[in-house]
Amino acid sequence: MFRKDKRTVLRLALACALLPAFGAAQAQSALPSYPSRPIKFVVPVPAGGAADVMARMIATHLQAKWGQPVVVDNKPGAGSSVGMAQVAKAAPDGYTIGMGNVAANAINPAVRPESFPYDPVKDFAAVTMVGITPLILVVNPQKVPARTLPEFLAYLKAHPGQLSYGSSGAGSALHVGMELFMQKTGTSMVHVGYKGSAPMLTDLLGGQIDASMDAAATSWPHVQSGKLRALGVSTAQRVDFAPDLPPIAQTVKGFEMNPWHGVMAPAGTPPAIVDKLAAEIQSFLRQPDTEARLRERGVVRVGSSPAEFAKTLRDEAAFYKKLVADAGIKAE
Missing domain, CATH: 3.40.190.150 (Bordetella uptake gene, domain 1)
Incomplete structure (x- = not known):
């Protein structure tokens, strides 16, 4: 009696052990039909x-x-x-x-x-x-004399609330990125929200606003042409397309936005x-x-x-x- 029960238990145990493999095989066999x-x-x-x-x-x-x-x-x-x-x-x-x-x-x-x-x-x-898509902190060089991020922080603290920055709208990554920057540095600027990044960039290039935490994909060409000045990148590490641009975190402890x-x-x-x-x-x-x-x-x-x-x-x-x-x- 015991030997028969033992064989039954062993068969059940083997069946249970094979269930995951069977389920995986079933899932794999169904995959070739996706997508149909x-x-x-x-x-x-x-x-x-x-x-x-x-x-x-x-x-x-x-x-x-x-x-x-x-x-x-x-x-x-x-x-x-x-x-x-x-x-x-x-x-x-x-x-x-x-x-x-x-x-x-x-x-x-x-x-x-x-x-x-x-x-x-x-x-x-x-x-x-x-x-x-990293953000870069950019300024209009005709409006802001700072050439480095430490110089920019010193300039902001000497002119609290007097500079403006643009974003693609309230709650956008550009807006929140600069709010995080100001929160971490104890600085203040006036936010100017736009309906999209294109009109914001137009005003930044034209000098109607002073700075932005903009997407590198849109601002970097203007940095390369000299129309904007980049002061830092939002990622914790340097990026391949701008290896000489330091991370903002190098100066502002705890800042990172990806x-x-x-x-x-x-x-x-x-x-x-x-x-x-x-x-x-x-x-x-x-x-x-x-x-x-x-x-x-x-x-x-x-x-x-x-x-x-x-x-x-x-x-x-x-x-x-x-x-x-x-x-x-x-x-x-």
């Missing part, structure tokens, strides 16, 4: 910018690799929340993905939490962080599909030609795992919630 139809890739910003370029590069690669159309759909508006709301509400089947960013998934939810159309963390399945862009799917998307997307995109991002093309656009390539990106989402949401509250940033 076109994928919509929502980009919550206008065409032409760094995020749009990243998305189109990825879409072209996935389409060539998998033989299914990957259609980029630009849905700008409301600080990127229009497009990402569409992703959040889509069927979690892998056929709608989006290019999330720090504004849509961290800053704007903190600025207007009561009216936000989705939870910036819980409503998404993180796939991979594609890249970071405006990121990453691929997301609706919450509930099967892990096997998330992993397949992540693996293919990561492989593409590791190619030297891909990294070189991103660098030309002022993008620092990342290519994180789904778990790493999910942790970043949680950490960034918490960080900006506190920063927005401490700085008293309000929606326009």
